[in-house]
Amino acid sequence: MSPSKTSSPPEVLPGFACWVPLIVALVVWAVWTALMQSGARWGLFADNWFMSVTMVFGSFVAGATSEGGGAVAFPVMTLGFDIAPDVARDFSLMIQSVGMTAASITIFALRVRIVSHALVWASLGGAAGVILGLEFIAPLLPPDHAKMLFTSTWLAFAFALYWINRYREREVHLGITHFLPRHALLLLGTGVVGGVISSITGSGLDIATFSLLVLRLRICESVATPTSVVLMGGNALVGALWQGNFGSAPLSAEAWDYWWCAAPVVVVGAPVGAWFIKTRSRHFMARLLYTTIGAQFFAALFAVPLTPLLVLFSLAVLAAGVFFFDRMARRGVRRLEWLSETGKPPAA
Numbered sequence: 596m597s598p599s600k601t602s603s604p605p606e607v608l609p610g611f612a613c614w615v616p617l618i619v620a621l622v623v624w625a626v627w628t629a630l631m632q633s634g635a636r637w638g639l640f641a642d643n644w645f646m647s648v649t650m651v652f653g654s655f656v657a658g659a660t661s662e663g664g665g666a667v668a669f670p671v672m673t674l675g676f677d678i679a680p681d682v683a684r685d686f687s688l689m690i691q692s693v694g695m696t697a698a699s700i701t702i703f704a705l706r707v708r709i710v711s712h713a714l715v716w717a718s719l720g721g722a723a724g725v726i727l728g729l730e731f732i733a734p735l736l737p738p739d740h741a742k743m744l745f746t747s748t749w750l751a752f753a754f755a756l757y758w759i760n761r762y763r764e765r766e767v768h769l770g771i772t773h774f775l776p777r778h779a780l781l782l783l784g785t786g787v788v789g790g791v792i793s794s795i796t797g798s799g800l801d802i803a804t805f806s807l808l809v810l811r812l813r814i815c816e817s818v819a820t821p822t823s824v825v826l827m828g829g830n831a832l833v834g835a836l837w838q839g840n841f842g843s844a845p846l847s848a849e850a851w852d853y854w855w856c857a858a859p860v861v862v863v864g865a866p867v868g869a870w871f872i873k874t875r876s877r878h879f880m881a882r883l884l885y886t887t888i889g890a891q892f893f894a895a896l897f898a899v900p901l902t903p904l905l906v907l908f909s910l911a912v913l914a915a916g917v918f919f920f921d922r923m924a925r926r927g928v929r930r931l932e933w934l935s936e937t938g939k940p941p942a943a
Contacts, residue, residue, distance in 0.1 A: 615704035616866040619697050623862040627855075636855050643856040645676070646686075650857040654694045654864025655871075656887060669797050670891045673742050674898035678849075680741040680796075684733070685850035686857075687797020688834040694861030695828030701866040702821045709822040710814060712774050713804055716782035717789070718829055721800040724790020725834040729842055733794045739899050743909040745796040746895040751916025752802055753888040755810060755924055760881050767815040781807060786826075793830055801827035810923035813931055816880050824865075 631637060640647070646668075653667030668690060672683035702709065736744070771778055785807045792799025801823040808814040808822065839846045899905070 616697070616701045616870070619700050619866070620862045623693065623697070624859055627859050631855065639852050639855050643852050646672075646853040646857045647860050650690060650694070650860045651864055653690075654861035655868040667887070669745055670742075670894060672853075673738075674891075674894050680738045681733070681844075682847045682849050684741075684795065684797040685835075685838060685847045686853045688793070688831045688838065689846065689850060689854045690857050690861055691798070691827060691831035692835045693858050694865035695824055695831060697862045698865035698868065699825040699828045701870065702825060705870070707821045708769060708818050709825060710770060710808060710818060712771050712778065713782055713808060713822050714825060716779045717786035717800065717804045717807075717826055720783040720786020720788075721790035721793070721804075721826065721830040722786075722833045724787035724800070725793045725830055726790075726837050727787075728791035728794025729834065729838055732791055734843070736795060739902075739905055740908055741795050742895060742899050743905060744792075744912055746892045747909045747912035748792065748799075748916050749802065749888045750892045751913050752806055752920055753885055754917055755806065755920030756881055756884060758921075758924065760878065767813055769815060769818050771812050771814070778812070781811070790830060790834075793827075793834055797831075798827060800830040806920055806923060810920060811927045811930070813927050820880055 649668060649671050653671070656667050668687045669680075669683045672678040672686065673680050733741075782804070785803050786800060789800030789803030792803065804826050805819050805823040808819040809816055814822075835846070838844070901909075
């Protein structure tokens with residue numbers, strides 16, 4: 596089956612749109628500087644500078660891939676600096692609320708193609724999932740289990756993405772062809788699952804929705820990636836606002852200290868990542884994901900004390916993830932066959 600011949604996303608418009616990322620950064624810097632000065636917070640850099648450095652890379656990855664900034668911050672904080680997962684989770688939600696929102700504004704300003712149906716339905720599911728997870732699920736999970744849940748889930752996704760990318764010329768689409776109510780339910784349910792994962796690790800809606808779009812609905816990675824960036828920015832904002840105002844536990848004071856030191860960095864790094872990836876191929880993005888996911892997993896193997904129970908838990912998460920993503924990919928094949936043969940989506 597030959598790949599679908601679809602038109603390229605519209606070119607970046609000259610003029611005001613190109614200045615939007617800089618305007619957003621300047622506004623954030625101005626507000627941040629005033630608050631740092633009024634609160635005498637400049638001394639925070641002495642102890643927390645490493646988060647500024649971490650988020651230079653983390654924010655770029657957040658804007659350029661389906662991995663949110665939390666996908667870098669969470670493992671670096673929990674595995675590299677032995678910071679408690681709940682603190683890393685709070686920080687990830689808070690920092691993505693700034694960085695990925697800035698990247699989202701850049702995506703909209705530059706008219707990068709996204710899947711609008713996914714923004715609506717996955718956002719609704721993700722909001723419900725992150726709130727439910729913060730209140731009822733995340734508090735029950737031990738710290739080391741939260742770390743391995745993160746790395747095992749991402750590793751399962753990497754396997755699925757590698758498997759499907761063996762077919763380099765597979766057919767892909769730029770939107771959901773023949774969008775039906777069941778697709779809305781798929782996006783809504785996937786959003787709930789992704790939101791729950793976000794409540795534990797600080798990111799999750801991005802990977803869940805990205806996988807559904809790429810594996811099940813066969814959307815091109817170059818379209819699914821900016822869609823997942825916008826989704827995770829909104830989900831992080833919902834999670835941070837809920838935890839900070841209505842949650843059973845307030846946002847960690849330690850997470851706030853890290854946030855003050857990283858906020859001016861991510862408002863630049865994430866838009867730069869969004870701009871950088873716009874002209875890259877889906878195969879380049881896949882290789883970038885393999886590299887970051889592999890590094891995260893091997894770091895976890897060395898940093899986390901692997902008890903027999905934790906090993907079993909990690910293997911169970913990995914197996915469930917591989918099965919889940921494999922089912923998505925197989926259903927995606929069926930969908931393409933039906934679209935090709937009848938011009939309609941499959942019956943189930």
